[in-house]
Amino acid sequence: MTSPRPNSVDPRLVAQLSTDFTALGRQLGEVGRGLTALRVQLETVPAPVPQQQFQPPQFQQPPPPQFVPPQYRPPQPPPNIPPPTYQAPTCQAPQPEPREPWWQRDGMISRILAVAGAGVTLIGVVMLLVLAAQAGIFGPPARVVAGALFSGALVLVGVRVYGRTGGRVGGIALAATGIAGAYLDVMAVTSIYGWLEAPLGLGIALAVGAAGVALAGKWQSQSLALLVVVGVAVLAPIVTDGLTLTLIAFLIVLQIACYPAQLVRDWPYLHAARTVPAVLALIGAIGGSVYGSSADDYRLLAACIVVAAIGIGTSVVAVRRSVADVTASVTLGIATVPLLLWTSMFEHTTIAIVQGSLAVVLLAVAAYRVLPVHTRISALAPAALALLQTCVSVTGHDTLPIALLIVAAAFVACSDPLRSTVAYWVGFAFAAIGGLTYLDVARPDALVASATAAKELGASAMVASVLVVGVLGLLLFQARRMGMGKQNAEVAAVLAGLVGLYAVTAATVAAGVAIGGAGGFTAGHTVATIAWMLGATALLLHGLRIATNAHLVLFAGLGLTAAALAKLFLFDLATLDGLLRVSAFIAVGVLLLIAGTRYARAFAERDEQEAATPASVG
Known part of the structure; x- marks a missing residue:
């Protein structure tokens, strides 16, 4: 048996070591996470320190490490872990909260009841002042005094109610009803019973309205002022028995009295x-032709001027104070309607x-x-109408x-x-209206018959024709x-240009007629024909210098050329004679x-440029 060479490496041992190191790394990771x-636990919840005597640690010499050769283990395949399945997140639409009905909103029912109560009470005051007088109930002093006392009591009760908890809505409604009732009472004393002269009655009404607006300003309630104004405006025609100068005067006083609060x-x-009540009253008076005498006509004119002046002045001051006050701007235009x-x-x-004075003020x-x-x-807009x-x-x-x-x-x-x-388009509108009236002055039939031209064309037609050409050029x-x-x-x-050529034709013919009569008519047409051809030539030459709409300009030039030639052969050849025809x-x-x-x-220049340009190689 041969022993392995000392320099050889056992691959199984290398694989075993790799597996052991991997496992050791995982274990060290687990230990690190546990530590x-x-x-973290030790830092958040510190353990109590026991009261014991300190003993120094005893150090012992660790035993020397002994080398234990690792045992070989075959590599284990990785565990068969199934891939995670993707689940799409389920999105649920947000459930909107149901909107609260309008009648359940805070204070809505109380406001509706308060406004209805104010309206019904004011109707009762009017019935006391007007219908009771017609039926003969009570005497005039009793009715007037009762109306005044009742209105004053409503204001006092409104002030007391306003100072209590939850009494803002009721206090505003009561005070507004009382102030409007007092205003109507003053109107009845002035217009029905005639106990007060108109200037004195208007002065007292101004004081009543100013007091009401002052109270609205103190309470910071626009609703109070609106209830007073609307209540008076709706019921005042009943007190004055229709559209009269007295009604218009009291509405103008109300327009003035309400303004200081807006400062x-x-x-x-x-x-x-x-503003609207006075304007509507004036429009109704004008449309119904209520005033037959000249004195009343001039009083109505004075009322229109006052309403327009108040509307313009107060609106300008209001927008200087608040630039976003579009309502004031709209009111400015409304106030000028009766005067127009x-x-x-x-x-x-x-x-x-x-109208000229109104136009000057509005243009300024x-x-x-x-x-x-x-x-x-x-x-x-009203300045243009006045002009x-x-x-x-x-x-x-x-x-x-x-x-x-x-x-x-x-x-x-x-x-x-x-x-x-805006000024440009206003000018364009005036030019269009002026053009329509110009066609009535310089009609086409007057340009083709010498007798008609001599009768209808004159210096005014010539001046108007020149102005048409000038305005067209200025517009462009x-x-x-x-x-x-x-x-x-x-x-x-x-x-x-086409419209201008018509004006040029009318100008030359009118000038010829004004200067030389029938002979001037033919001379004017000679100049007109040359002017047509000059315009056609200008269009044709202009079409060579532009790239945009060149075909349109070319067709217009060719069409005008054809028209000039048709006029030359069909009209001038038969009408002109002698030197004029030759010219x-x-x-x-x-x-x-x-x-x-x-x-x-x-x-030719285009062909030379194309020949000089080398052909592109495909």
Whole structure:
């Protein structure tokens, strides 16, 4: 038997050692984790230290290690552990809590009952003041005194209830009912019984309203002020027996009395509540033609001016205090409605003065750049309507397009410095309206018959035609400056050019008629034909320099060329004579040669560039 060589290595022994070291590593890991857990336990719950005497440790010499050769063990295969199966997590949709019904919300039922009680009580006060008088129940002094005492008692009870726990809603409702009842009582004393002159009655009503608003401000309750205003506005027409000047005056006083609270409180709804009743009363008075005498008409005009002035002034102050108060801006526009509707009751001179003044004030507000955008827009809309009425009232049939186009040019010119697209579109609207009225002044049939042209075309048509061309150019220029409609700029330019050519034709014919009569008519058409061809040539040459919408510009140029040639052969050849006919043919021919030469050169240059460019190798 041969013994193994000393330098040979037993592979089984190596495998056994590898297995032993692996097991030893696992055991050391378990021991380490146990020691870590023990350390955590010792740190969290310290063990009590026993009271014993200290004994120094005795050191013993450990025995020398003895080497024990490891026994060979065949490697064990890893345990057959099945892979874990994946289970998708189950997601459950959150269960939303059921919404609480509105009638179960905190204080909702109490508010509804309080408002209903206030309304019913106020109706009772009105019945005491009005219906009892009609039925002959009690005497007038008893009814007035009873209404005043009852209103005062409601206010006192409301103040006492408000100071108690949970008494805010009831106190507000009681106090609002009493204040509104006192206001209606003053109206009855002034309008029904006539015991107070109108100025004195309005002054007392102002004091009552101011006291109510002061109490609302002290309690920080917009609801109190709203209940007073709405209650008075709904029931006041019953007290005054319809839409009368007395009713309108008391509603205006209420509009004034409620304003001081908004100087210190942010109550946007009070803007609409104190303004809308007076506005509706004025609109009803105007629409129903209640006032027949001229004196009442001018009083109604004064009321419209006062309501508009209060609405504009208070709204501007409100938005300066709170920029986000959109309600104040809307109220500004609403307050001007009666003044805009009132114009049918007066002559043109009065309309022009009032509407022009209103337009100037509103334009000043719209141009005040410190104000927020929504306020300036709310001022600009009625300003445009006032300007439109001013133009209609100060002009005639022939001069109305001139006035409208001038206003359009002013708005469009101011749009870029103010950076206001709204001003631009207002100008565009005036230009559109002016264009429609212009077509009535320079009708197409007046451009083809010399007798009609001599009768209807004159200096106003010529000026209006020039303004049409100028406004069209200004619209395109400002749109480009402001970066509007870049993608459709060429389309807009083509359409504006076609409209402008009609205006140029009307201008030349009108100028010819104004200067030379029937002979001027033919001369004007000669210039118009040349202008058509100039426009066509410009479009054709412009189509060579652009890449976007080039086909559209080319087709427009070719179409206008065809139209110019058709006019030359079908109309000018039969209408013009002598030197004018020769001039028209020569001018059109030269322009056609210029356009053809330029296009030939452009195509030749393109062919040279294509020939000079080397072909790409596939």
